[in-house]
Amino acid sequence: MKQITVLPYSKVIQIALRSMRYRLVKTFLVTCCIALALAFLTYILCTNGMSAHLADRASEALQQRLAREGLLNQMRSANQQSQTSWMLGIALLISFVGILNAMLISVSERFREIGTMKCLGGLDSFIVKLYLVESLFQGMVGTLMGMLLGLILGYLDGLGRFGADAWVLIPPWELVRLLATTFGIGVALTVAGALYPAWRAAKMEPVDAMRSEV
Amino acid sequence: MSATNTIVSVRGVKRRYRMGDEEVWALGGVDLDIVRGEYLSIMGPSGSGKSTLFNMIGGLDRPTEGQVLIDGQDVRSMDVRQIAYLRCHKVGFIFQTFNLVEVMTAEQNVMLPMTFAGVADEPAGRRARELLDLVGLGQRYDHRPSQLSGGQQQRVAIARALANDPDLILADEPTGNLDLKTGEEIIGMLGRFTREMGKTVISATHDHKMLAASDRVVYLTDGKITAIKRQDELDIAVETITDRTARSNHDRKTGA
Numbered sequence: 001m002k003q004i005t006v007l008p009y010s011k012v013i014q015i016a017l018r019s020m021r022y023r024l025v026k027t028f029l030v031t032c033c034i035a036l037a038l039a040f041l042t043y044i045l046c047t048n049g050m051s052a053h054l055a056d057r058a059s060e061a062l063q064q065r066l067a068r069e070g071l072l073n074q075m076r077s078a079n080q081q082s083q084t085s086w087m088l089g090i091a092l093l094i095s096f097v098g099i100l101n102a103m104l105i106s107v108s109e110r111f112r113e114i115g116t117m118k119c120l121g122g123l124d125s126f127i128v129k130l131y132l133v134e135s136l137f138q139g140m141v142g143t144l145m146g147m148l149l150g151l152i153l154g155y156l157d158g159l160g161r162f163g164a165d166a167w168v169l170i171p172p173w174e175l176v177r178l179l180a181t182t183f184g185i186g187v188a189l190t191v192a193g194a195l196y197p198a199w200r201a202a203k204m205e206p207v208d209a210m211r212s213e214v
Numbered sequence: 215m216s217a218t219n220t221i222v223s224v225r226g227v228k229r230r231y232r233m234g235d236e237e238v239w240a241l242g243g244v245d246l247d248i249v250r251g252e253y254l255s256i257m258g259p260s261g262s263g264k265s266t267l268f269n270m271i272g273g274l275d276r277p278t279e280g281q282v283l284i285d286g287q288d289v290r291s292m293d294v295r296q297i298a299y300l301r302c303h304k305v306g307f308i309f310q311t312f313n314l315v316e317v318m319t320a321e322q323n324v325m326l327p328m329t330f331a332g333v334a335d336e337p338a339g340r341r342a343r344e345l346l347d348l349v350g351l352g353q354r355y356d357h358r359p360s361q362l363s364g365g366q367q368q369r370v371a372i373a374r375a376l377a378n379d380p381d382l383i384l385a386d387e388p389t390g391n392l393d394l395k396t397g398e399e400i401i402g403m404l405g406r407f408t409r410e411m412g413k414t415v416i417s418a419t420h421d422h423k424m425l426a427a428s429d430r431v432v433y434l435t436d437g438k439i440t441a442i443k444r445q446d447e448l449d450i451a452v453e454t455i456t457d458r459t460a461r462s463n464h465d466r467k468t469g470a
Contacts, residue, residue, distance in 0.1 A: 001287060003295035004302055005332045015329075022317040022358075116313045119274065120374070121302020121330040124294060206301075207265075207274045210313065 016133040034142030037098040042150025050169040103193025115209030124202040131198035139190030222248040227280035240266040242437040258434035268418040306375025310387035312367040314359040321355040327377040345373035365396035385417035
C-alpha cells in the first residue's frame with residue numbers, strides 16, 4: 001500500500017517563514033512578549049550577579065564607598081538575600097507564564113489550519129516540525145532581543161550604583177553561564193509552549209481539529 | 215456491480231461517540247456501495263449522522279465497527295502515512311467553510327496538496343494556475359482568502375481538491391455558505407467533473423438544488439439509511455421541493 005513521503009526540512013522552513021512573514025504583526029507581538037519576559041530575567045540575574053561579587057571583585061575605592069554608605073552590610077543581610085531570591089522567582093514565573101501563555105494562544109488560533117493541512121495529506125510529523133521551526137525561530141529572536149535589553153538595563157543600573165566597577169563585577173565565565181542559561185530557558189519555554197498544543201492538534205482526527213473553537 | 219466499479223464500499227459501519235457520560239451512536243450500521251464516476255448526495259437533517267458517514271468515506275474518521283473500503287483497501291487497517299497518502303492523492307475535500315489556509319495565496323493554497331505529494335514548486339505552480347483558470351478565478355492567483363468573496367474562495371477550494379487529480383471529490387455542504395446563484399454555479403461545476411473528468415463526487419447536503427445534479431441520493435435518518443433513490447425516481451420529489459422553496463421565498467419577500 002502506498003505511503004506519503006516525508007517532506008524535507010527545507011520545505012518545512014519555507015512554509016514556516018512564509019507563515020511568519022504573513023502574520024508579521026502577530027509574530028512580532030508574541031516575540032516581544034518573549035523578549036520582555038527574558039529581559040526582566042536577564043536584568044535580575046545581572047544585578048544579582050553584580051551584588052554577589054561586591055566583596056571579592058569590587059575595587060578598594062568602591063568597597064570603601066559602599067562601607068561608608070553602609071550598603072555592603074545591607075547587601076549581605078539575610079533580608080536582602082531573601083528579597084533577591086524572591087525577585088528571581090518572580091522573574092522565572094513571569095517568563096514561564098508569559099511565554100507559555102503567548103505560545104498556547106497563538107497556536108490554538110490555528111487549530112483549523114492544522115486540521116485542513118491534515119485533510120490535504122499533511123502528516124502529524126510535518127505539523128509538529130512546522131511549529132518546531134516557527135517556535136525555534138521566534139524563541140531565538142525573542143530571547144536574544146530580551147537578553148540584550150536585560151543586559152543593557154542591568155549594566156546601566158550597575159554603572160549607576162557601582163561606577164565603572166560594574167564592568168568587572170561579574171566574572172566573564174559566569175556571565176557566559178548566565179547568558180547560556182537564560183537563552184536555554186527562553187528557547188525551551190517557547191518551543192514547549194508551541195509544541196504541546198501543536199502536537200495535541202496534530203494527534204486529533206482532522207475533523208475534530210477543524211471544529212475545535214478555542 | 216463488479217468490484218472494479220465500486221470506488222467506496224461501506225460495510226456495516228457503526229460509529230459511537232462519547233458525549234460526557236453518554237454514549238451516542240452516530241451511525242448504527244450503514245451499508246453503501248459507491249460506483250466510480252457517480253454523483254452521490256447524502257441527504258439528512260442535522261444530527262442524522264450525515265457528516266459522520268461523509269467523514270468515514272473520506273478517511274477523516276474511523277468506524278467503531280464495520281469496514282470502509284476505498285479502492286478495495288480497508289481504512290481501519292491503514293497506518294498514518296497510508297491514510298495521509300489516501301487524503302493527499304485519492305480524495306479531494308471541499309468544505310462548507312472553505313477552509314483555505316489564511317496565510318497562503320490562492321495559488322499557494324492549490325499548491326499545498328501537491329507539495330505534500332512531493333511535487334516541485336515550479337510544476338506545482340503551473341498546475342495550480344491552470345486549475346484556478348479552470349474554476350474561473352481569473353487572474354487572482356496572488357489574492358489571499360481574506361481578499362476573496364465566498365464564491366471565489368470555494369472556487370479556490372475546488373481547484374485545491376483537484377490538485378492531485380483524485381478519483382474522489384468529497385464536498386461537505388459546499389453551498390451552505392453561498393448565495394443561491396453562486397451555489398448553483400458550484401453545483402454545476404461539480405456535476406461537470408463527474409461527466410467530463412470521470413470523478414466520483416460525494417456531497418453531504420441539505421440543499422435541494424444539489425439533488426437535481428445527483429445520480430443517486432442517500433437519505434439518512436438517525437444514523438441509518440432510510441432510502442436510496444436514483445435520479446429518475448427523484449424528479450417528482452425535486453419539483454415539489456423546488457415549488458415549496460419558491461413559495462417560501464415568495465412568502466418571505468411579500469412579508470407573509
